Amino acid sequence: MEMVRVVFLTVLMFFVLVTVHEWGHYFFAKRAGILVREFAIGFGPKLFSYKRNETQFTLRLLPFGGYARMAGEDPEIIEIGPGQMIAVRLGQDNKIKNIYLDMLDTRRNVIRGEAQHTDLENDLKIKLDVDGEIVTYDVHPQAMLIKGSQQTQIAPKDRQFGSKTVGQRALAIVAGPVMNFLLAFVLFALHLQMAGIAIENPTFVKIGGVSAGMPAEEAGLKSGDIVVSIDGETIGGDYEKMIAMTSVSKGKPMEWTLKRGDETLSVTMTPRSMEGEEGGKVGITTELPTRKVGFVETITLSGTAMVDTTQLIFTGFKQLINNFNMDDISGPVGTAKMTGQIAQQGIEYLTYWAAILSLYLGIFNLLPIPALDGSRLVFLGVEALRGKPVDPGHEGMVHFVGFALLFLVMIAVTYNDILRLISG
Known part of the structure; x- marks a missing residue:
């Protein structure tokens, strides 16, 4: 059942990220009067499809992507020739x-x-x-x-993508990444509301996790317990003191006093060694005490998270360019695997991860790489400067070549992900 829940949450996360992105394209294209032929989530064979007004809404097998197909972006309908x-x-x-x-x-x-x-x-x-x-x-x-x-x-001429002003077309294109930025901001805010923020100078040490087969589990410690004292010495918020006392007591029984809700517990634990670790261990991880976040603080901290994460993403791009290594890149399989692992930790962690992915998706799509939104915006910028559009055939070829190259890279990365998955 746990595996089903993780798979469901993973697929749901990708579905939300892609849907929000494509809805941005769809909404502003419709506002500009462009005929949107299909709104698709995923690629490959159709799983479900229905038509509403002028648009075919389609759910496809592979959830890692989607598109809003606008009239005029591709060669239009087959012409009816004279004599037919x-x-x-x-x-x-x-x-x-x-x-x-x-x-x-x-x-x-x-x-x-x-x-x-x-x-x-x-x-x-x-x-x-x-x-x-x-x-x-x-x-x-x-x-x-x-x-x-x-x-x-x-698709009459006035319903086609190319008939609209540069501004209208640019808005329909940039709206996808912008929606991902807005979603990332909302998800960062939701994470703050769920997880809170760490208390400065905490007055207690809270247990976050208990390792299986270790003294803490054998003594009945649980996540959420608060450490009051060890061998009669008050711990307060001194996490390092707790670690030091445990480390020097390997093989020696220790009296721990804990608080669980309104109940006070006393247990005896004997720290023991762990492979690769020095000193005694009882098998607990601590959780930073947190407090709830107010509305204004949520907005401020969400903005800070957006800025900090954006800087980290561009730092990652820079490192990837300077020291390119195929093993440093993860495709859909690797990302799905990591998402599944994060989903097992809890919904608040998955929410934070989804915020990062949404921000990354928006930034990546704005890069001037052929076939991505950023490349299409570059062509619109050139059109605005020249006063006339770039030859559709030339632009189409650039996007086709770019898409083909991205597809080949995706195949290689996915193959690499599968090999890593098999090898563990």
């Missing part, structure tokens, strides 16, 4: 609402004809030769192109 036989169905407003590209004889309540001219982006008109008569039909801006069981909504 098609069938159309009109709506109540006499505008075309469905365009059928195959199985024409099986379509009912349709008008069949030979396409003479088709414009599904600007004028939204289709000119058909229907039994020798040339007829022009208006196309509804949300008309569907249907081929077999596949339905694709047309």
